[in-house]
Amino acid sequence: xxxxxxxxxxxxxxxxxxxxxxxxxxxxxxxxxxxxxxxxxxxxxxxxxxxxxxxxxxxxxxxxxxxxxxxxxxxxxxxxxxxxxxxxxxxxxxxxxxxxxxxxxxxxxxxxxxxxxxxxxxxxxxxxxxxxxxxxxxxxxxxxxxxxxxxxxxxxxxxxxxxxxxxxxxxxxxxxxxxxxxxxxxxxxxxxxx
Amino acid sequence: xxxxxxxxxxxxxxxxxxxxxxxxxxxxxxxxxxxxxxxxxxxxxxxxxxxxxxxxxxxxxxxxxxxxxxxxxxxxxxxxxxxxxxxxxxxxxxxxxxxxxxxxxxxxxxxxxxxxxxxxxxxxxxxxxxxxxxxxxxxxxxxxxxxxxxxxxxxxxxxxxxxxxxxxxxxxxxxxxxxxxxxxxxxxxxxxxxxxxxxxxxxxxxxxxxxxxxxxxxxxxxxxxxxxxxxxxxxxxxxxxxxxxxxxxxxxxxxxxxxxxxxxxxxxxxxxxxxxxxxxxxxxxxxxxxxxxxxxxxxxxxxxxxxxxxxxxxxxxxxxxxxxxxxxxxxxxxxxxxxxxxxxxxxxxxxxxxxxxxxxxxxxxxxxxxxx
Numbered sequence: 366x367x368x369x370x371x372x373x374x375x376x377x378x379x380x381x382x383x384x385x386x387x388x389x390x391x392x393x394x395x396x397x398x399x400x401x402x403x404x405x406x407x408x409x410x411x412x413x414x415x416x417x418x419x420x421x422x423x424x425x426x427x428x429x430x431x432x433x434x435x436x437x438x439x440x441x442x443x444x445x446x447x448x449x450x451x452x453x454x455x456x457x458x459x460x461x462x463x464x465x466x467x468x469x470x471x472x473x474x475x476x477x478x479x480x481x482x483x484x485x486x487x488x489x490x491x492x493x494x495x496x497x498x499x500x501x502x503x504x505x506x507x508x509x510x511x512x513x514x515x516x517x518x519x520x521x522x523x524x525x526x527x528x529x530x531x532x533x534x535x536x537x538x539x540x541x542x543x544x545x546x547x548x549x550x551x552x553x554x555x556x557x558x559x
Numbered sequence: 560x561x562x563x564x565x566x567x568x569x570x571x572x573x574x575x576x577x578x579x580x581x582x583x584x585x586x587x588x589x590x591x592x593x594x595x596x597x598x599x600x601x602x603x604x605x606x607x608x609x610x611x612x613x614x615x616x617x618x619x620x621x622x623x624x625x626x627x628x629x630x631x632x633x634x635x636x637x638x639x640x641x642x643x644x645x646x647x648x649x650x651x652x653x654x655x656x657x658x659x660x661x662x663x664x665x666x667x668x669x670x671x672x673x674x675x676x677x678x679x680x681x682x683x684x685x686x687x688x689x690x691x692x693x694x695x696x697x698x699x700x701x702x703x704x705x706x707x708x709x710x711x712x713x714x715x716x717x718x719x720x721x722x723x724x725x726x727x728x729x730x731x732x733x734x735x736x737x738x739x740x741x742x743x744x745x746x747x748x749x750x751x752x753x754x755x756x757x758x759x760x761x762x763x764x765x766x767x768x769x770x771x772x773x774x775x776x777x778x779x780x781x782x783x784x785x786x787x788x789x790x791x792x793x794x795x796x797x798x799x800x801x802x803x804x805x806x807x808x809x810x811x812x813x814x815x816x817x818x819x820x821x822x823x824x825x826x827x828x829x830x831x832x833x834x835x836x837x838x839x840x841x842x843x844x845x846x847x848x849x850x851x852x853x854x855x856x857x858x859x860x861x862x863x864x865x866x867x868x869x870x871x872x873x874x875x876x877x878x879x880x881x882x883x884x885x886x887x888x889x890x891x892x893x894x895x896x897x898x899x900x901x902x903x904x905x906x907x908x909x910x911x912x913x914x915x916x917x918x919x920x921x922x923x924x925x926x927x928x929x930x931x
Contacts, residue, residue, distance in 0.1 A: 475825075490921035491922060
């Protein structure tokens with residue numbers, strides 16, 4: 366009976382679930398999960414999925430096939446970069462405490478290439494993040510769905526046992542170079558308030 | 560009991576396939592099928608996965624020609640960089656060979672086993688037979704309309720091979736393929752080994768029926784049956800002492816093996832990768848490259864005792880020829896984790912000396928400055 370009640374509650378909740386909507390990012394400081402705060406100039410749009418308890422936030426200027434700024438804000442140990450319907454996807458690699466820059470890059474690569482896209486890391490280097498030490502890695506991706514070659518730059522750090530990662534990704538042709546400075550400005554503004 | 564009509568010795572009623580019309584009418588079924596394959600081939604030539612290496616392509620093309628005999632001018636080899644075990648020949652002569660297959664072959668004879676099998680499908684015109692089967696026709700039409708050739712991996716094989724062949728087709732292709740192998744001067748004994756190696760690898764991952772997880776096994780005769788039939792047929796053939804072409808094969812793939820092993824790990828089926836790399840290390844105990852990647856596969860699998868297995872494999876790779884500079888990086892990583900700073904510095908310094916332009920050099924230089 367209890368189970369039935371729970372199932373009904375879930376059904377009701379699902380019925381009330383709002384669709385994901387894009388809203389304009391105001392040029393003020395945005396609060397993201399995990400205590401991450403960033404400032405984005407006008408022009409960015411934020412995707413609201415209305416999913417509580419997720420650390421993923423996505424921004425875009427032109428639409429996600431053309432550019433995406435991806436936040437993984439405070440991924441706890443034992444969790445994947447993205448949960449699917451609130452679950453850890455089967456066989457997904459998870460963030461572990463004590464992971465170093467190269468481990469995070471490897472984790473991100475395995476997440477991004479899981480669907481068969483071709484990933485190549487081009488550079489891994491130290492890079493300041495949210496007022497402390499962090500890392501940056503750049504990569505090239507051949508997107509499986511349409512064979513488009515994309516470039517990406519990821520900036521991050523592990524703080525308080527949680528992973529913070531901001532990734533900018535866009536097609537190599539035009540969009541990546543055109544928007545990277547705007548993405549870097551967002552990364553530069555990042556701070557973490559536990 | 561499996562009959563091998565083409566191998567049953569004297570008196571076997573080997574059925575000759577009809578003579579191949581060189582330019583089927585476009586309005587005919589065969590003409591339509593070929594036109595469709597030609598279109599897919601044009602797409603394939605644009606694929607970022609196509610390996611554009613004239614030497615490697617020419618080598619595989621030459622092996623095909625040895626097997627195809629008079630059909631040689633009709634075979635066009637395209638090598639695709641994708642880490643799965645697959646090869647297929649379309650009814651228009653487009654032969655796709657995936658790099659995952661090349662990585663898994665120990666010698667030219669093993670490669671020729673698979674290529675001979677696919678050439679036999681082509682020669683016996685199984686693709687056309689399948690097209691005449693209504694069920695496949697709808698599947699094929701769906702496929703042809705919806706699937707770009709370099710799109711979903713499964714479709715790559717499906718478009719090229721036409722779709723899964725029937726078991727009878729597979730048996731006939733096994734038989735003719737083996738004949739082609741022997742006629743081309745390869746030892747037939749290598750043939751059953753190719754299949755048993757692949758099955759062993761699939762079983763290593765556990766879960767479900769391993770044989771169902773590869774397109775090449777989907778409708779092929781049950782493995783044990785196929786194994787027995789091939790072994791019996793091979794035993795009847797002469798030439799067990801022939802050269803399987805190991806040196807030539809290894810020389811042809813040597814420049815690419817490291818990239819293919821990296822691709823293999825990116826499949827994220829670490830159980831299968833550990834099985835494959837263990838086998839490669841067994842085939843050539845002096846192979847430092849395979850030994851390093853065995854360490855990587857164990858590290859990534861991250862099961863009980865895998866950290867120790869990885870450490871041991873890296874250590875062994877160090878002593879072997881062909882180990883890449885990355886083995887020093889892997890050891891540096893382990894030392895850093897364990898707080899063994901002097902060892903870490905020595906290993907990382909060695910890596911940077913060998914790979915001064917490494918993409919992660921900047922990061923590693925910061926590790927060198929760390930103090931315990």
